[in-house]
Amino acid sequence: MARELYTARLEKKDCISESAQCYHFEFVLDELERFNFAPGQFVSAVAEDENGKPQTRAYSLASAANGKRFDLCVHRVHGGSFPYHLADLPDLPIGGTIRIHGPHRHFVLHEPITDSILIATGTGIAPMRGFLQGLFPTTGEDLSQGKQIWLVFGTRYESELYYREEFEALAAARPNFHYLPTLSRAPESWAGLRGYVQEHVGRIVEERAQRLGLPFPAPAPDPTLLASELKFDIYAYICGLNNMVSGVRELLTGFGWHRKQIVFERYD
Ligand SMILES: Cc1cc2nc3c(=O)[nH]c(=O)nc-3n(C[C@H](O)[C@H](O)[C@H](O)COP(=O)(O)OP(=O)(O)OC[C@H]3O[C@@H](n4cnc5c(N)ncnc54)[C@H](O)[C@@H]3O)c2cc1C
Numbered sequence: 001m002a003r004e005l006y007t008a009r010l011e012k013k014d015c016i017s018e019s020a021q022c023y024h025f026e027f028v029l030d031e032l033e034r035f036n037f038a039p040g041q042f043v044s045a046v047a048e049d050e051n052g053k054p055q056t057r058a059y060s061l062a063s064a065a066n067g068k069r070f071d072l073c074v075h076r077v078h079g080g081s082f083p084y085h086l087a088d089l090p091d092l093p094i095g096g097t098i099r100i101h102g103p104h105r106h107f108v109l110h111e112p113i114t115d116s117i118l119i120a121t122g123t124g125i126a127p128m129r130g131f132l133q134g135l136f137p138t139t140g141e142d143l144s145q146g147k148q149i150w151l152v153f154g155t156r157y158e159s160e161l162y163y164r165e166e167f168e169a170l171a172a173a174r175p176n177f178h179y180l181p182t183l184s185r186a187p188e189s190w191a192g193l194r195g196y197v198q199e200h201v202g203r204i205v206e207e208r209a210q211r212l213g214l215p216f217p218a219p220a221p222d223p224t225l226l227a228s229e230l231k232f233d234i235y236a237y238i239c240g241l242n243n244m245v246s247g248v249r250e251l252l253t254g255f256g257w258h259r260k261q262i263v264f265e266r267y268d
Contacts (some may be wrong), residue, residue: 001099006031010095011069012213015087020160021076022123023087029068029096039064039130040237040265043072043102047083054083057082060239060265061103062126064133075163097125107239107265109134115147117204119197119248121154123163124240127265128153131237132167138172145244150178150204154197154244156185167236180204197244198251201236207254208234218256238264 012026029035044056063071072107076087089096107127109116118128126149135144142232155161161181171179180200182193209216221230236257238248245264252262 003044005099005101007097007146008070008100009097010089010092011252013089013091015096016073016162017160019157020122020155021073021087022043022160022162022207024073024162025060025074025086025089027072029070033102034069034071035065035068037061037065037070037103038108039134040127041103041130042069042103042107042265044220045082045086046099046101049083049216049219049261055082056101058104060107060126060130062122062227064130064137065141069171071129073123073129074190075083075123077181080108091113103248105265107237107263109237109265110232110235113143113145113147114232115208116149117234117236119154119201119238119240119244120149120150120235121244122160122242123162124238125153127239128237129163129166129177132170133251136170136177142174144174144176144244146176148178148208150180152180152197152200154182154184157158158183158186158190180214200248201248202251205252216255220256221258227260230258232258232261235259238262239267241268242266 006029008027011028014024016024038140039256040058042243043056044058046054046056048110049055058073061070062073074086108133120128167179171177178192182200183190186194206216214217238245249262
C-alpha cells in the first residue's frame with residue numbers, strides 16, 4: 001500500500017556542532033491541521049536517486065508533538081548514499097522542503113511512566129529530547145509523575161553535547177530529572193563524567209537498587225507469568241549506533257534485567 005507523503009517546509013536550521021557536523025532542524029507541515037505522534041517515533045524522508053528509484057532514510061523526531069511542527073537532529077555521514085543531505089537544504093529565508101511519511105514504529109515510553117534511564121550517543125539524543133519534552137512540557141501538567149528520569153548522553157567531546165543548555169536548565173528545574181553527559185575523549189579541564197555510557201548506567205542501576213533495598217542483580221521474573229503480565233518499575237531506553245546499543249543491552253541483561261525492560265532503537 002502506498003504511504004501518504006507529506007511535504008515538510010524547513011523553518012529553522014542550525015549547525016549545533018561544527019566538528020561533528022550535526023544539525024538541528026525545525027519543519028512545518030502546512031498541509032496538516034496537526035501532526036500527531038508519540039515522542040520517540042520517527043519519520044522517513046523520501047527522495048529519488050539518479051535512476052528514479054525512491055530511497056528512504058529514517059529520522060527520529062527530536063521533539064514532542066507541537067501542532068504542525070516537528071524537529072529533527074541529523075548528523076552528516078561522510079560518503080552517505082541518500083540522494084541529498086538535509087544539511088544541504090539552503091539556509092533560510094530560502095529554506096526548502098523535504099518529502100516524508102510517518103510517524104512510524106514503537107520506540108515510545110511505556111505507560112504508566114516508571115523510573116527510566118534514557119541512554120544515547122550522538123544523534124541518538126533526538127528521541128530522548130522528544131521524550132523529555134513529553135514528560136516535562138514547558139506549559140501544562142508534568143507527566144513524569146515524580147518518577148526518576150536519568151539521561152546518560154555519551155559523546156567524544158564537549159562540543160558534541162547537543163542541546164546541553166536545554167537539558168541543564170531542565171535538570172535545574174526538575175529534581176527528578178538527572179542529566180549525565182559523559183565524554184569519551186575529555187580534556188583534562190573537563191570536570192564532568194568520563195568514559196562510555198555503560199559505566200554510568202551500571203552505577204545508576206546499582207545505586208538505585210541499594211537506595212530502594214532491592215536485590216542486585218535482580219532476580220528473574222516469575223516464569224509462570226506471560227510476557228504481557230510482567231510489570232517493571234524501571235525501563236531503559238537506548239538509542240544510537242549498534243555497538244553502543246548492544247553493549248548497554250548486554251550490561252543490563254547481566255544485571256538480571258528482562259529483555260522487555262530494555263527498549264532500543266538502532267541507527268545502523
Ligand atoms: C529508526 C531510525 C532512526 C534514525 N534517526 C536518525 C536521526 O535522528 N538522526 C540521524 O542523523 N540519523 C538517524 N538515523 C540514520 C539515518 O536513517 C541514515 O542512516 C543516516 O542519515 C545515514 O544516511 P546516509 O544516506 O547519509 O548514509 P548511508 O549510506 O545510508 O549510511 C552510511 C553509514 O553511516 C552510518 N550511520 C547511520 N546513521 C548514523 C548516524 N546518525 N551517525 C553516525 N553514523 C551513522 C551507518 O553505519 C551506515 O553504514 C536513523 C536510522 C533509523 C533506522
